[in-house]
Amino acid sequence: MSVWDDIVGQHRVVDQLRTVASCDPQSIAQSWLICGPPGSGRSNVARAFAAALESPDHGLGDEPTKTTMNVLSGSHPDVSVLATNKVTIGIDEVRELINLSEQMPSTAPWRIIIIEDVDRMLERTTNVLLKEIEEPSEHTIWLLCAPSAQDVLPTIRSRTRIVNLAVPSTKAVAEFLESNTGVEHKIAIRAARLSEGHIGVARLYATDEQVMSDRDELIVGVLNLRRASDAIVLASRLIDSAQDQAMEDATREADKAKEDFLRINGLSPSDRIPPKLRSAFNALTKKEELRRKATRRSRDVLDRALNSIASIYRDVAVLQNNAEDSVGMINLENRSAITELSVQLDRQGAVRRLEDVATARRRLAGNVNPALVFEALFCALLV
Structure with missing residues (x-):
């Protein structure tokens, strides 16, 4: 298994980065900006x-080294990842990373710092990071991730290799x-088509029948909208489904975090938590933390609904x-109803509805009540 095996559909980029990684360390750029749409696998x-x-x-090897496995599992001491469930990345989090970047790596050639969703930084936070990106410490490499270069301030963009x-x-x-989940070909093809190239969503559709069923119901519900009462009922059903999915996801993640905590500290589920570890363990089980994660997951589910x-x-x-032969259809299972809708709407009407979806996305990002957003x-x- 190669280190690049889980990178999907990015052959040109893999060839580029594989070459860079094997270059003379003195010639390797130390600040990078990895850009790609949601689900493209930038992280x-x-x-x-x-x-x-x-x-x-x-x-370059066919089998992963211990170093490789540690980095990919998130347990390597010299590779730090900043990911956030919050709307913005805090300035204190970035300052901590900057302090860490000044330290020499402990076991590896580089201290590497990965920042996911760097576009979530406010300008003053970005300005704190700017000097380190411009003049990194001698043994530090920064890997920043964002949907596109345009989502990042020009001062950062101009100082990174994109x-x-x-x-x-x-x-x-x-x-x-097929190779990573073992699902049959028919399911894999459908999940890939409906995900529109989003790898994480495709995996979800392929492995979770309920999520796929919820999507199917949403598509049928939208195609059958005739009255304002239909809109209100569909919005209520969608919000309830999103909240249920989000709580399940957050609970599953919390359970996994607890399992990992016990394993790392050599404890079994029946063992009593030692006093010195109790505060750290309790932090994983706080109800407010679970609610916060569920709220974030709910927004992810609703964002996925907007894409659908x-x-x-x-x-x-x-x-x-007349572009089906060149670009294909996404919702093939609903082709008959969509064909009928394409006759009912003129081209301007179709474009206007895409703009309505974009407006809903902006309102959600602005923390407008989700029920009101989807009712509207x-x-x-x-029609």
Whole structure:
């Protein structure tokens, strides 16, 4: 298994970074900006690149080294990852990373710092980071991740080497699902198509029947919108489903964190937590932390719902412009109803509804009540 095996549909980028990792260390750029749309795997690319940079075989071997496995599992002492469930990345978090970046690596050639979603930094936070990106410590490499270079301030953009990821093809995502989840070909193809190249969503669709069923119900619900009462009922059903999914995800993650904590500290589930570890363990089980994670997961579910809704009107536009042969349809299972909708709407109507979805996304990002956002959206989509 190569360090790059889990990178889907990014052959050009993998070739580029594989070459860089095996170069003379003196010639390696120390500040990188890895850009790609949601689901393209930018964080995975950053981790794989970090593993290749730290590994004695530079990630060229067919079998992972111990260093590689530690980096990819998040347990390497010289590779730090800043990920956040919050709307913005805090200035104190960045200052801590800067202090860490000044330290020499303990076992590997580099101290590598990965910042996911660097676009979530406010300008004053970015300014704190700027000097380190411009003049990194001698043994430090910064790997920043963002949806696109345009989402990052020009001062950061101009001081990094930019790597742009492509949207993985349906075929590449389906092959990844088959080899990594063991699902049958038919399920993998459908999950890959409905995910529109988003690897994480594709895995979710392929492995969770309830999530796939919820999507199917949402598409049918939108296509059957006729009255304002339909819009209100559908919005309520969607919000309830999102909250249920989010709480399940957050609980599952908390349980996994507890299991990892016990394993790392050599404890069994029945063991009493030693007093010196109790505060750290209790922090994993706080109800407010669980609620915070569930709120964030709920927003992720609703964002995924917006993508699904937008795919309906994308398909309508494809049919209206006779473009199915060149770009294909996403919602093939609903082709008949979407064909009927493409006749009912003119081209301007289809575009306007895509704009309505974009407006709903902005309102969600602005912390408007989700129920109101979707009630307004579904009313706007009425034919």
